[in-house]
Amino acid sequence: MRAEQRSGSLMAAPYAAFLLVFAAYPIAFALVLVFLQWDLVTTPSFAGLDNVRLLANDGRFWRAVANTFVFLSIHLPLQIATALVLALALNRPLVLRSFWRASFFLPVVISGAVVAILWSNLYATDVGLINRLLVRIGLTPVPWLTDPSTAMPAIAAMVTWKNVGFYVIIYLAGLQYIPRSCQEAIEMEGATAWQRFRHLTLPMLLPQTILVVTLSTINGFQLFIEPYVMTGGGPLRRTYSIVLYLYTNAFSYQKMGYAATIGVALALIIGAVVFIQRRVIGKEETL
Amino acid sequence: MKTLGRIALYAGLTVAALTFIYPFLWMASATFKPPAEVGTLALIPDNITLDNYRTMWARAPFGRALLNSTMVAGTITLAVLVFGSMTAYAMARLRFRGRPALNAVTLAVLLVPGQLTLIPMYTLVVQLGWIDTYAALIVPYLFNATAILMMRQFFLQMPQSLIDSARMDGMGELRILFTIFWPLSKPVLSIVAIFTFMGSWNEVLWPLLVVREQQLMTLPQLLTVFALGGGAGSIGVSLASAMVLVVPVVIAYAFLQRNFIESMASSGVKG
Amino acid sequence: MPSVHFDHVSKRFGATTVVEDFNLEVADGELLVLVGGSGSGKTTILRMLAGLEEVTEGMIRIDQRDVTALPPRERDVAMVFQDYGLYPHMTVRENLSLGLRLRKVARKEIDRRVAWAGDMLRLEPLLDRKPKQLSGGQQQRVAMGRAMVREPLVFLFDEPLSNLDAGLRAQMRIEIGGLQRRLKTTTVYVTHDQVEAMTLGDRIVVLADGRIQQVGKPIELYRAPVNRFVAGFIGTPPMNFVDGQLLREDGSTVFAAEGVRVQLPHEIADGTGSSEVVTLGIRPEDLTVDSGDSTDAPADSIPGRVVLVERLGGTSHVHFDAGPHRLLASVSNDRLPEVGDSITVRVRAERVHLFGGDGRKT
Numbered sequence: 001m002r003a004e005q006r007s008g009s010l011m012a013a014p015y016a017a018f019l020l021v022f023a024a025y026p027i028a029f030a031l032v033l034v035f036l037q038w039d040l041v042t043t044p045s046f047a048g049l050d051n052v053r054l055l056a057n058d059g060r061f062w063r064a065v066a067n068t069f070v071f072l073s074i075h076l077p078l079q080i081a082t083a084l085v086l087a088l089a090l091n092r093p094l095v096l097r098s099f100w101r102a103s104f105f106l107p108v109v110i111s112g113a114v115v116a117i118l119w120s121n122l123y124a125t126d127v128g129l130i131n132r133l134l135v136r137i138g139l140t141p142v143p144w145l146t147d148p149s150t151a152m153p154a155i156a157a158m159v160t161w162k163n164v165g166f167y168v169i170i171y172l173a174g175l176q177y178i179p180r181s182c183q184e185a186i187e188m189e190g191a192t193a194w195q196r197f198r199h200l201t202l203p204m205l206l207p208q209t210i211l212v213v214t215l216s217t218i219n220g221f222q223l224f225i226e227p228y229v230m231t232g233g234g235p236l237r238r239t240y241s242i243v244l245y246l247y248t249n250a251f252s253y254q255k256m257g258y259a260a261t262i263g264v265a266l267a268l269i270i271g272a273v274v275f276i277q278r279r280v281i282g283k284e285e286t287l
Numbered sequence: 288m289k290t291l292g293r294i295a296l297y298a299g300l301t302v303a304a305l306t307f308i309y310p311f312l313w314m315a316s317a318t319f320k321p322p323a324e325v326g327t328l329a330l331i332p333d334n335i336t337l338d339n340y341r342t343m344w345a346r347a348p349f350g351r352a353l354l355n356s357t358m359v360a361g362t363i364t365l366a367v368l369v370f371g372s373m374t375a376y377a378m379a380r381l382r383f384r385g386r387p388a389l390n391a392v393t394l395a396v397l398l399v400p401g402q403l404t405l406i407p408m409y410t411l412v413v414q415l416g417w418i419d420t421y422a423a424l425i426v427p428y429l430f431n432a433t434a435i436l437m438m439r440q441f442f443l444q445m446p447q448s449l450i451d452s453a454r455m456d457g458m459g460e461l462r463i464l465f466t467i468f469w470p471l472s473k474p475v476l477s478i479v480a481i482f483t484f485m486g487s488w489n490e491v492l493w494p495l496l497v498v499r500e501q502q503l504m505t506l507p508q509l510l511t512v513f514a515l516g517g518g519a520g521s522i523g524v525s526l527a528s529a530m531v532l533v534v535p536v537v538i539a540y541a542f543l544q545r546n547f548i549e550s551m552a553s554s555g556v557k558g
Numbered sequence: 559m560p561s562v563h564f565d566h567v568s569k570r571f572g573a574t575t576v577v578e579d580f581n582l583e584v585a586d587g588e589l590l591v592l593v594g595g596s597g598s599g600k601t602t603i604l605r606m607l608a609g610l611e612e613v614t615e616g617m618i619r620i621d622q623r624d625v626t627a628l629p630p631r632e633r634d635v636a637m638v639f640q641d642y643g644l645y646p647h648m649t650v651r652e653n654l655s656l657g658l659r660l661r662k663v664a665r666k667e668i669d670r671r672v673a674w675a676g677d678m679l680r681l682e683p684l685l686d687r688k689p690k691q692l693s694g695g696q697q698q699r700v701a702m703g704r705a706m707v708r709e710p711l712v713f714l715f716d717e718p719l720s721n722l723d724a725g726l727r728a729q730m731r732i733e734i735g736g737l738q739r740r741l742k743t744t745t746v747y748v749t750h751d752q753v754e755a756m757t758l759g760d761r762i763v764v765l766a767d768g769r770i771q772q773v774g775k776p777i778e779l780y781r782a783p784v785n786r787f788v789a790g791f792i793g794t795p796p797m798n799f800v801d802g803q804l805l806r807e808d809g810s811t812v813f814a815a816e817g818v819r820v821q822l823p824h825e826i827a828d829g830t831g832s833s834e835v836v837t838l839g840i841r842p843e844d845l846t847v848d849s850g851d852s853t854d855a856p857a858d859s860i861p862g863r864v865v866l867v868e869r870l871g872g873t874s875h876v877h878f879d880a881g882p883h884r885l886l887a888s889v890s891n892d893r894l895p896e897v898g899d900s901i902t903v904r905v906r907a908e909r910v911h912l913f914g915g916d917g918r919k920t
Contacts, residue, residue, distance in 0.1 A: 002612065003629055007460040008383030015374040016389060018430045023396050026407035033407060040413055089300060102544040103304040106311065109540050109547055111489035113507040114529045117514050118314050121522050127326035129313060136328075165307070169552040222402060225491050229511055243402055243492070250406055251496060260406040267403040448643030451610050452704075456657035457631035470647040 033260030051261040074156040087171035105165035116229035148238040174208035318527040339523035352509040360487035366429045375438035423497040434479040441475040481550035506532045561586045561744045567616035577768040587742040591759035599768035636705035637714040644689040651685040675703040713745040786917040817881015839911035842888035846904045860903045
């Protein structure tokens with residue numbers, strides 16, 4: 001109807017305008033910035049493929065990419081395992097079920113900045129809570145955030161801790177969809193608890209696992225506030241993240257073209273990694 | 288055997304729950320401890336002090352930051368609900384030219400990682416002269432594609448006869464949206480409200496880029512700057528400043544945990 | 559003076575024509591039923607009258623006023639929806655009064671009308687409940703009340719009974735009919751149920767594929783359907799159809815098909831050609847069943863074999879095969895044949911219908 005057409009257009013127009021300014025334009029301009037050199041003060045100058053060439057040979061950038069893969073190689077398996085275990089523990093009639101669930105979820109609602117500040121203290125070498133605990137049970141303290149070999153794993157463990165509640169909810173939702181008849185059928189076959197898990201629960205949770213992998217991968221590539229607050233990217237740049245590098249280029253060095261190039265590269269890397277992950281996991285599904 | 292299993296299960300759950308809760312409890316208690324005591328594992332301080340809070344409050348404008356955060360997150364949440372539901376209503380229930388395109392673009396926007404547009408957004412804000420203004424913190428978040436899609440999905444399930452009745456009763460579209468759809472959409476509106484507010488409340492990267500003036504900083508930003516800049520001086524003080532950010536959230540979470548969990552889980556899955 | 563006019567009204571969605579050149583006048587105070595299958599365009603016509611769908615071509619007038627381009631609220635019509643469209647978050651009272659409040663009717667007048675409708679529809683004890691707390695029939699009455707309090711020029715009903723179970727449907731049908739006769743408000747009523755149409759309508763419009771097939775009083779449609787579609791649509795159980803030929807024999811005309819021969823009276827046979835391919839229509843009650851394949855049966859009878867007997871109490875349905883044709887006779891219960899029996903069926907030839915190859919009545 002004409003009236004409907006009119007009110008529809010009017011009600012959607014502000015959003016359409018918003019998309020144009022804050023989605024379409026930035027996406028397009030990101031691609032333009034790749035070819036520019038611009039410090040936000042002087043006029044931008046055309047730089048051809050300089051930014052791309054620089055990026056390809058930028059050890060710091062590739063260090064950050066490598067760091068992210070180190071992060072993911074620890075974070076992903078740990079995240080899936082802890083989320084699964086906690087979800088399975090919760091997926092039964094329990095006293096105080098919502099309390100357990102709520103306590104697992106608590107770190108999810110807390111700001112990443114707070115969590116990072118809190119854990120810098122927990123991880124502190126001399127006065128940190130964790131090391132005091134280790135000392136009390138007779139172990140030597142570990143310089144968590146100051147040793148290049150433990151810094152990234154420590155951050156990965158912390159991020160796992162912060163997000164696990166979120167993935168527990170996803171797995172719990174998946175567990176509800178496993179039909180009771182399937183459970184009963186496999187019990188009738190005489191399967192042990194482990195066999196039931198291996199042959200029924202785990203395969204049935206594949207969609208949730210794919211989701212967990214995808215979301216935590218994207219999350220991992222967007223790592224910023226944790227190294228920013230806890231390590232500044234050190235020691236020996238071992239916790240330098242891609243977004244931290246992007247931020248530094250934009251904010252400290254005023255290199256907009258290069259920072260945007262990093263952003264575009266990051267988007268492409270995320271797309272490629274998620275795509276490959278899905279291919280690999282998807283293939284397992286058909287086997 | 289069965290009881291043994293149950294004991295083990297509850298013991299495991301308790302350990303897990305402590306793992307998630309204890310650090311926050313320790314943090315809360317540490318803010319009331321004098322510097323010498325902060326490192327201890329005990330939750331009840333031997334000497335209770337408010338010095339950390341006094342110092343924190345005196346050294347940086349945390350009151351102002353609390354106000355800024357509330358204002359920014361509140362405005363964004365209200366806008367996302369009001370404007371977002373208008374958009375969602377149009378996209379779900381009104382036929383107009385360009386609607387399919389708008390739907391498609393909205394879905395596509397969700398696939399673009401924020402880091403791609405971060406820098407162009409930043410340069411845009413610089414060019415608009417919005418650095419160190421509330422506009423920089425608020426305007427880019429006035430609409431939220433995830434929220435619009437969620438509300439649209441909900442609105443699609445409303446019976447057409449409801450809209451028809453309302454039109455026969457003489458209502459215009461905005462009136463239908465706010466007096467008929469809104470009261471019936473409380474579940475989705477509360478979900479959208481919570482994740483929008485929380486997202487804004489906890490956001491730190493964007494404020495770090497566009498705000499340098501301390502008086503305009505939101506809580507997580509001021510907290511980060513304060514802790515990193517050495518302004519805090521001691522663990523107790525920096526944790527005390529973190530408490531300003533955490534306490535309102537934890538109180539809200541305690542009362543609305545079911546809504547929080549549902550909200551943040553569904554927004555994460557859709558986004 | 560007619561209160562609703564449709565003037566060459568068409569409705570197209572893109573390339574699809576839903577309603578084609580629709581012309582109709584609804585008399586003041588009349589209850590007119592639009593009946594047809596799904597996709598017949600009946601609901602679209604109603605929604606165009608309501609102002610909920612745009613008219614592609616043509617004009618609609620209500621009480622002589624051109625309303626074609628007006629939004630619903632300016633048309634002075636009220637509608638009862640298939641799923642009622644009650645506001646779930648408002649009480650019955652609020653549901654009833656909302657339209658009046660939005661039109662700035664005086665508080666006292668609103669109270670008067672709500673009380674009036676509540677009284678008429680026996681809703682008083684329910685006024686402060688929410689729709690979810692009501693039964694289907696009660697919700698239905700609230701929906702009607704909401705239309706009534708508006709005191710509109712025209713009532714529109716969109717399949718209002720289709721969500722109710724059979725017993726309640728029959729009861730509400732009587733209520734709606736009684737209410738409409740008391741209020742004397744012009745009413746357009748859409749249904750797919752021809753029984754509803756027959757029992758409620760002052761006049762019925764039969765629709766198919768967005769076109770009017772026939773307009774008339776219920777009994778006219780039943781007795782003199784203009785085409786095969788209307789003949790088959792109106793009446794339960796439906797009319798029997800047999801495809802065959804017309805033959806001239808000794809000055810009279812005979813309908814002949816395999817297993818079925820009927821000698822047609824002159825009034826029916828007049829104007830038909832010889833050897834014409836036609837369809838014979840016989841209503842089930844125009845067939846009389848004689849048990850036994852009596853060889854001395856009258857010449858004008860059909861031999862058949864019973865395949866199914868549905869005993870309904872007062873009358874029963876006897877399904878039988880006559881040659882390749884499966885026919886149905888509606889008979890009294892006195893002498894029912896058994897399945898497998900051979901029977902002789904007599905046709906009341908003066909009541910049969912003939913339809914040409916194009917489906918039209920010859």
